[in-house]
Amino acid sequence: MRSKNAGIRDVAKAAQVSTASVSRALNSPESVRPELRARIDAAIRDLSYIPDAAARALSSRRTRTIGAIIPTVDNAMFARGIEALQSYLSLQGYLLLLATSGYDPEVEFRQVQNMVSRGIDGLILRGDVHTDALRRLLASQRIPFANVGVYHPDKPYASVGANNELAAWRACRYLIELGHSKIGMVAAVSANNDRAMLRVAGVRRAVEETGLALRPEWCLEVPYHLDDAREAARTLLCLKDRPTALVCGNDVIAYGVMLEAERRGLNLPQDLSVIGFDDLEWSRHLRPSLTTMHVPTDEVWTRAGEYLVKTLAGRPTALHHEVDVSLVVRESTSPPKASAPITQSIG
Known part of the structure; x- marks a missing residue:
């Protein structure tokens, strides 16, 4: 029977790699060769290994969690965008934390407070109508964020969307x-x-x-x-x-x-x-x-996710991206x- 307490060393042994390689595959999957990552993923599945999120957060100062706040779930466009974002983040080893604001900036701010208290690494917001308190909070905590659905190349923070x-x-x-x-x-x-x-x-x-x-x-x-x-x-x-x-x-x-x-x-x-x-x-x-x-809703949300993942990894990325809207x-x-x-x- 498989052990209920399989650890990172067990995964490394099963995949015939070092524990450092397993750690890289978990924390920075894009830095590991696809074939090596596939072996490690297979070993993780076979051993039912569950990484210790708290331990990973302590060692890397990252929770690998991205927050997203949308106005409502009662909109097919938001649902489609969130699905595309979650699919991308999952491939990058990130978890998506979702909340709604009801188009109320004060509610949005409280949701951001809740997410920050839970250790999100980055945040995606809908539009560019936010409270000053929210902007100050993200700046003080050094949490990168991107506004989706809008394109504001004149602003000092990221935007991904249409004109x-x-x-x-x-x-x-x-x-x-x-x-x-x-x-x-x-x-x-x-x-x-x-x-x-x-x-x-x-x-x-x-x-x-x-x-x-x-x-x-x-x-x-x-x-x-x-x-x-x-x-x-x-x-x-x-x-x-x-x-x-x-x-x-x-x-x-x-x-x-x-x-x-x-x-x-x-x-x-x-x-x-x-x-x-x-x-x-x-x-x-x-x-x-x-x-x-x-x-192109899928592109908007996926590119916002890419911006955060690259920013958190210290890799260069464009601050703004305009998507084409066609008749x-x-x-x-x-x-x-x-x-x-x-x-x-x-x-």
């Missing part, structure tokens, strides 16, 4: 190029959400460049919920003078808008064009399928009816 203002501008420009001049927006709540705020700014800039304006009654903010998105759509679609196209803060909001439009008997995209943001899996399966801005044209957008070509039948 949200430019991406939203591109989405709105596409609708303008289709011939739409009556464009509205159902945005996410912008309070403590710089990504949502920047997307509104991008749409506003695109509209104003055409000599128009983003009319206040055509721009509504809602939480990331289908019910709230449907309520916003109901408000807009009941207006006597309503938009012919809507830019949505994310795909979930777009789903709600499309559901409400369908319920009211509108034909999409002939009566209303809808464009989303994120490119969730469901977006290509809807009927009509959703035109949206594709955000995915599907069935939910078309020229407005007034711009449609007139055809005549010849009898």
Whole structure:
């Protein structure tokens, strides 16, 4: 029977390596040759060896734990990003510690305090709306962190994400190029959400460049919920003078808008064009399928993890990384009816 108290020497003996090699494989897996690491991993599995995390932390002053705080788990984009991050960190021998903030900077700060007390080595935060106390805490404890979902090359701390203002501008420009001049927006709540705020700014800039304006009654903010998105759509679609196209803060909001439009008997995209943001899996399966801005979520979170792992290892790495956001044209957008070509039948 396998020993319940297998130690590092047992692993070294089984893998026919030194204890130093086992230690390196556990603490800095990237520094060990793949074939050697595979032998050590096999010995660890065969012996059911569990490293003593407390002892490792004392010897290396590292817990090999990365914290991540997201606004909510009720968002498919966050779930997808966390899954990609965890997969990457696991390969690097790191544990992911997750918490939520509910878009509240004070709650986020308390969660950071809890994580720091548990010895995290690095931290990933969503966006760049944080309290000064949080920044001071991370600086005093010398804990590296990265903001994901935003790209701020002018800031002295790491960011990995898209230029949200430019991406939203591109989405709105596409609708303008289709011939739409009556464009509205159902945005996410912008309070403590710089990504949502920047997307509104991008749409506003695109509209104003055409000599128009983003009319206040055509721009509504809602939480990331289908019910709230449907309520916003109901408000807009009941207006006597309503938009012919809507830019949505994310795909979930777009789903709600499309559901409400369908319920009211509108034909999409002939009566209303809808464009989303994120490119969730469901977006290509809807009927009509959703035109949206594709955000490489997996890349964003994985690169944030890479930044922290390299920084903690003392290896050079870029402080900022901008990901490309691309327009995915599907069935939910078309020229407005007034711009449609007139055809005549010849009898």
